[in-house]
Amino acid sequence: MLIETRVRERIEAGKGITTLVFDAPMEARPGQFVMVWVPGVDEVPMSLSHIGPHAGITVKEVGEATKALSCLRPGDVIGIRGPYGNGWRLSGGRILCVGGGVGMAPIITAVEAAGDPGRVAVAIGARNHGEIIFEERARSVSNDVRITTDDGSYGLKGTVVSLADTMMKEKRYDLVLGCGPEVMNKFLLKACKDNEVPCQLSLERLMKCGAGLCGSCVIDGLRVCADGPVFTGEQVERMAEFGKCKRDDAGLRVKL
Amino acid sequence: MTTLEVDLAGIKLRNPTILASGVMGETGESLLKVAEAGAGGLVTKSIGLEPRKGYPNPTLVELPDGYINAMGLPGPGIEAFAEEMEVALRSRVPIIGSLFAAIPEDFTTLAGKMEDYGAAAVELNLSCPHAKGYGMEVGIDPDAVRSIVSSVKGAVGIPVMAKLTPNTHRLVEVARAVEAAGGDAIVAVNTVKAMAISVEARRPILYNRTGGLSGPAIKGVGLRCVYELHEAVALPIVGVGGIERSGDVLEYMMAGASAVQVGSAVGRKGLAVFREITDGLMSYMGAHDLGDLREIVGVAHAH
Numbered sequence: 001m002l003i004e005t006r007v008r009e010r011i012e013a014g015k016g017i018t019t020l021v022f023d024a025p026m027e028a029r030p031g032q033f034v035m036v037w038v039p040g041v042d043e044v045p046m047s048l049s050h051i052g053p054h055a056g057i058t059v060k061e062v063g064e065a066t067k068a069l070s071c072l073r074p075g076d077v078i079g080i081r082g083p084y085g086n087g088w089r090l091s092g093g094r095i096l097c098v099g100g101g102v103g104m105a106p107i108i109t110a111v112e113a114a115g116d117p118g119r120v121a122v123a124i125g126a127r128n129h130g131e132i133i134f135e136e137r138a139r140s141v142s143n144d145v146r147i148t149t150d151d152g153s154y155g156l157k158g159t160v161v162s163l164a165d166t167m168m169k170e171k172r173y174d175l176v177l178g179c180g181p182e183v184m185n186k187f188l189l190k191a192c193k194d195n196e197v198p199c200q201l202s203l204e205r206l207m208k209c210g211a212g213l214c215g216s217c218v219i220d221g222l223r224v225c226a227d228g229p230v231f232t233g234e235q236v237e238r239m240a241e242f243g244k245c246k247r248d249d250a251g252l253r254v255k256l
Numbered sequence: 257m258t259t260l261e262v263d264l265a266g267i268k269l270r271n272p273t274i275l276a277s278g279v280m281g282e283t284g285e286s287l288l289k290v291a292e293a294g295a296g297g298l299v300t301k302s303i304g305l306e307p308r309k310g311y312p313n314p315t316l317v318e319l320p321d322g323y324i325n326a327m328g329l330p331g332p333g334i335e336a337f338a339e340e341m342e343v344a345l346r347s348r349v350p351i352i353g354s355l356f357a358a359i360p361e362d363f364t365t366l367a368g369k370m371e372d373y374g375a376a377a378v379e380l381n382l383s384c385p386h387a388k389g390y391g392m393e394v395g396i397d398p399d400a401v402r403s404i405v406s407s408v409k410g411a412v413g414i415p416v417m418a419k420l421t422p423n424t425h426r427l428v429e430v431a432r433a434v435e436a437a438g439g440d441a442i443v444a445v446n447t448v449k450a451m452a453i454s455v456e457a458r459r460p461i462l463y464n465r466t467g468g469l470s471g472p473a474i475k476g477v478g479l480r481c482v483y484e485l486h487e488a489v490a491l492p493i494v495g496v497g498g499i500e501r502s503g504d505v506l507e508y509m510m511a512g513a514s515a516v517q518v519g520s521a522v523g524r525k526g527l528a529v530f531r532e533i534t535d536g537l538m539s540y541m542g543a544h545d546l547g548d549l550r551e552i553v554g555v556a557h558a559h
Contacts, residue, residue: 001319002318004454004457005456037461039459042312042313077457079314209327211316212522212526213278213279213280213316213522214280215282216282218282218283221284250309250333251282252307252332
């Protein structure tokens with residue numbers, strides 16, 4: 001069902017990264033997403049970065065739709081449908097949350113849902129200092145938050161996957177949650193396998209309907225919108241298309 | 257011995273539930289998943305000659321009792337679809353290739369390819385309500401339908417089904433044209449032309465402004481069309497529109513359908529809907545001492 005609402009608040013989350021808080025509450029599980037309609041522009045899937053009475057999304061400007069979203073101001077009309085998808089399945093024990101760039105959006109809600117600063121650790125990575133988001137939010141609910149940047153402008157210089165690997169070698173984790181670019185997810189999956197830690201990854205594909213019907217977002221026959229966006233490491237390992245190709249608007253395979 | 261098997265224009269189906277076109281039918285792997293979920297047959301996404309992107313979003317409006325969609329016939333085109341068919345055939349359930357085109361010659365070309373790919377039948381999309389020059393625009397003209405069906409019939413050996421639109425007062429005439437042209441089955445119905453408007457934004461929600469309504473909202477329409485068609489033509493009919501439970505299937509079969517298609521329920525209820533329906537049918541047959549579903553096809557017409 002489309003909820004017609006307005007932008008309540010616009011927050012600069014990072015350089016070129018904007019958080020939009022809606023005027024509508026959204027009861028959702030961490031890791032779920034919504035379809036966001038910008039009237040006259042497009043409707044795109046966005047992970048919820050804030051859930052509860054003031055739900056919100058966090059968007060990085062990469063194309064026309066994300067630019068239009070980034071330019072919205074408080075009071076502007078938007079449409080939201082959802083929440084869709086399965087979300088994270090938080091287990092007991094120690095959890096390591098790994099977010100790459102704007103992939104921190106669905107990760108931060110999992111960190112907040114863990115409910116114990118001692119059992120959840122966070123690895124945040126981005127290209128540079130400006131693109132590191134939700135560090136303070138993470139620190140307020142986790143005792144172990146570490147940062148990497150590709151260019152070394154903040155935190156450790158290097159990839160967030162090598163940081164996660166280090167953290168897994170320091171301490172035993174029962175679960176790893178990851179969300180970021182596909183190449184990051186791919187290497188994170190490998191690191192989790194090497195360290196024998198089960199993981200869940202949030203994947204992304206072109207998505208038209210968002211409701212499990214059209215099949216535009218399928219990856220090896222699984223619908224990212226309805227069967228995901230969160231998949232277990234075992235599921236992802238079996239995907240022949242993961243890390244290799246995706247499908248375009250016409251459903252044709254495109255190499256990643 | 258109770259069996260859910262049905263025969264549709266010579267195609268053997270393990271049960272009467274077929275995946276409707278336009279739902280999870282764009283890739284071979286997703287068709288496999290639907291077969292694993294228990295569908296008795298699978299209709300592909302409507303495929304045209306060339307790759308098509310379809311419309312920009314919004315392409316779907318979700319309603320309490322259904323959906324309105326205007327995807328705009330996106331698809332990879334018939335050449336690229338060969339590899340998807342190859343994968344889909346591993347499901348071992350009949351694959352029905354849905355096709356869209358504007359002129360008989362193009363339908364014939366597409367049908368020949370689908371036959372080469374191993375399709376058990378073709379379903380001619382004469383009913384999409386939101387693609388200019390295709391679908392419903394040709395499907396409401398009995399003469400156009402007759403010439404499309406007879407060209408395709410002349411070109412392929414597999415059964416030819418025509419999927420019809422409810423958005424016409426000439427439904428029976430169109431169905432009779434399909435029959436006269438040698439068509440093997442009627443699929444009724446495609447979506448009902450509809451729209452939704454955002455009050456806050458003061459504009460239509462769908463990019464295409466109008467789209468096709470599906471789901472329980474249109475069950476009464478689909479049922480009525482099947483009932484009328486059963487009186488008018490001798491061809492087997494496949495009932496489509498708002499089927500979510502075994503009771504819906506029984507209604508459609510009593511109205512005259514030999515088999516049914518399930519589309520929107522895949523989104524609303526998940527893929528488990530196929531097993532729920534077939535389990536429900538088995539229970540009904542057991543309780544009513546029915547051995548074969550053929551015994552109930554069209555029984556509502558006796559009253």
